[in-house]
Amino acid sequence: GENVEQHPSTLSVQEGDSAVIKCTYSDSASNYFPWYKQELGKRPQLIIDIRSNVGEKKDQRIAVTLNKTAKHFSLHITETQPEDSAVYFCAAATNDYKLSFGAGTTVTVRA
Amino acid sequence: DVKVTQSSRYLVKRTGEKVFLECVQDMDHENMFWYRQDPGLGLRLIYFSYDVKMKEKGDIPEGYSVSREKKERFSLILESASTNQTSMYLCATHSSYRDEQYFGPGTRLTVT
Numbered sequence: 001g002e003n004v005e006q007h008p009s010t011l012s013v014q015e016g017d018s019a020v021i022k023c024t025y026s027d028s029a030s031n032y033f034p035w036y037k038q039e040l041g042k043r044p045q046l047i048i049d050i051r052s053n054v055g056e057k058k059d060q061r062i063a064v065t066l067n068k069t070a071k072h073f074s075l076h077i078t079e080t081q082p083e084d085s086a087v088y089f090c091a092a093a094t095n096d097y098k099l100s101f102g103a104g105t106t107v108t109v110r111a
Numbered sequence: 112d113v114k115v116t117q118s119s120r121y122l123v124k125r126t127g128e129k130v131f132l133e134c135v136q137d138m139d140h141e142n143m144f145w146y147r148q149d150p151g152l153g154l155r156l157i158y159f160s161y162d163v164k165m166k167e168k169g170d171i172p173e174g175y176s177v178s179r180e181k182k183e184r185f186s187l188i189l190e191s192a193s194t195n196q197t198s199m200y201l202c203a204t205h206s207s208y209r210d211e212q213y214f215g216p217g218t219r220l221t222v223t
Contacts, residue, residue, distance in 0.1 A: 001170060006153070009151070032210060034210070034211075034212075042216075043201070043214040043215065043216055043217060044154070044201070044214050045214070046211045046212070049210055049211075089153055089154065097142055097205045097210075097212070098144075098156060098159060098169070099144075099154075099156070099212065100156070100170070101146075101153040101154040101155070102153055103151055103152055103153040104151075104153050
């Protein structure tokens with residue numbers, strides 16, 4: 001089955017700086033790559049996603065890039081704010097929506 | 112607004128007990144999923160269902176079973192609870208029209 005690795009496991013950034021989280025996947029058939037954010041005590045929520053026919057996607061301060069050849073994708077958060085502090089999960093799936101998640105990255109934004 | 116609810120937020124059970132976790136959604140979504148979440152391991156898929164009475168094993172089905180008798184309800188069953196099943200359990204639904212999984216609030220299960 002699919003194996004998704006996520007790095008780093010923890011990330012501490014100064015407010016206003018950028019944060020980057022990287023994931024690799026093993027199944028070349030995967031074609032859907034969402035990112036979920038989970039705030040403390042809350043449920044995971046989708047923040048951005050990308051399909052394999054697109055190399056980059058942006059939504060305000062967050063962006064995701066995908067390199068199909070290398071089988072890796074990354075989340076970029078610019079101008080970080082305290083409310084960006086959370087656990088972020090990457091995931092990969094084929095057409096059946098069966099998501100394989102990474103282990104998560106705990107992001108702490110220091111004021 | 113999609114609503115996914117789970118029967119309990121916190122549950123404490125004894126080793127060997129049969130445990131039922133229920134998930135109910137109100138958006139007529141076809142696909143439903145059960146995950147467990149453990150620190151450092153992320154979310155791991157236990158079982159999923161594409162339709163009523165249909166179920167498929169995920170990555171870690173051992174020790175679990177599921178039931179989907181109605182479209183809106185997906186139950187996770189621990190046949191004989193063990194301490195290594197202490198975890199946070201998350202239910203999710205997925206609409207075929209929109210690529211997003213909607214998660215329930217989670218059930219923190221402790222098996223003693």
